[in-house]
Amino acid sequence: MVMVIGLEGSANKIGVGIIQDGKVLSNPRRTYITPPGQGFIPHDTAKHHQAHVLEVLQEALAEAGADPQDVDAIAFTKGPGMAAPLISVAVVARTISQLWNKPLIAVNHCIGHIEMGRLVTGAENPTVLYVSGGNTQIIAYLERKYRIFGETIDLAVGNCLDRFARILMLSNDPSPGYNIEQMAKKGKKYLPLPYCVKGMDVSFSGILSYLEERANKLLKTQQYTKADLCFSLQETVFAMLVETTERAMAHCGSQEVLICGGVGCNIRLQEMMGKMCEERGAKLYATDESFCIDNGAMIAQAGYLMYNSGLTTPLSDTWVTQRFRTDDVPVTWRE
Structure with a gap:
């Protein structure tokens, strides 16, 4: 029975989770809200x-009923994220590793999202849409790497x-994206916005600039509401995301889609992706x-999978990086 503790803090959430042989024993977190x-x-x-x-x-250990001596390894987020x-x-992570005399495992944040999604949904080999505050990627697994088929260019x-x-x-x-989602449910009038798909990649900066320039005027003249x-x-x-994901599915011959990352819990995104999957006879996997x-x-x-495949990280290599590509990581735990 292998037990791994994971520490995540790449953005505005600090979380500590404990996994034992694919079972989540605890997963508390705190969010920095401005x-x-x-x-x-x-x-x-x-x-x-x-x-x-x-x-x-301490909360994670107490909730799991675990002591430091029960832990086999300590995983932490190496990147990408805020420095x-x-x-x-x-x-x-380095400190408790030395205090408890446990090996360290440096984890790619994006791969953490993918492997957690695969664990909780049971998806076997999905096309992955990874959408969060800092990342937007369309990913599929091939020959010991998670390959990026498309991503945001800004x-x-x-x-x-x-x-x-x-x-x-x-x-x-609890988050700006959640509050947009709730407000959008009351929206009735559609404002045509720049739609920017470039091959397999997407661009959102033009849409944001368009709204930055016009939003206040549209609201003042009551042409549109905030909900609209x-x-x-x-x-x-x-x-845009559904279109590029469908194109990746067609390329890979995939019949599964996994949505992960913070934006992935948006019910409207899940509905739109689910409709596309239904039309293709495919299956959507999403989590809360x-x-x-x-x-x-x-x-x-992710640390548990890496540890079981023989991977640990020497202390000298436990530096962090803001830029850590999903496709830079050798996926030694999958066939």
Whole structure:
């Protein structure tokens, strides 16, 4: 029975999860929430993580009924992400590794999302749509690598949604994307927006600029409501993601789609992707916010797979990086 503890802190969530042989024993987290109209600054986010990481660690151990001696390895997020928060969590992982005399495993954040999605949904070999605040990628597995078939060439879709929420001064509690989703449900009037798909890649900066220039005027003249604009933005960006995912499925001959990452818990995105899958006779796999949103268990699960395949990380290689490509990681645990 292999037990791995995972520490995640690449953005505004600090999470610690414990996995034992594919079973989630605990997965607490804390979220750094800023006032409406503001994003989260790396330095302040790191301070939040430093203030909460030990209590979250103790909570994870208590909830799992585990002691340090029960743990076989400690996994942590190496990247991608924001530098200061990544460093603050890596320091904790290194410290407890030496205190407990346990090996370290440096995990790619994106692969953590994919492997957690595969674990909780049972998807075998899906085409993956990975959508979050910092990443937007369409991924498929082939020959010991997760291959990127398409991605954003500028903003991540989650960043686009977050920044539009700031324009509308929506609350960041529990998240700006969630509040856009709720407001969009009341929207009735569609505003045509720039639709930017370039081959297999997508671009969101033009859509955001278009709205930044026009949103206040459209609201003041009462041509559109805030709900209408949220509805229009979601419909447009999600249609772009469904189109490129379908193209990747056709290329790979795939009959499974897995949505993961923080934006992946958006019900409207799941509905649109589900309709496309239904028309193709394919199956959609998606999870709720407990596993879509950044969490420690996903890092623990990826670490568990890496550890079982013989991979650990020497202390000298436990540095972090803001840029860590999904397709840079040798996937030694899959056939």
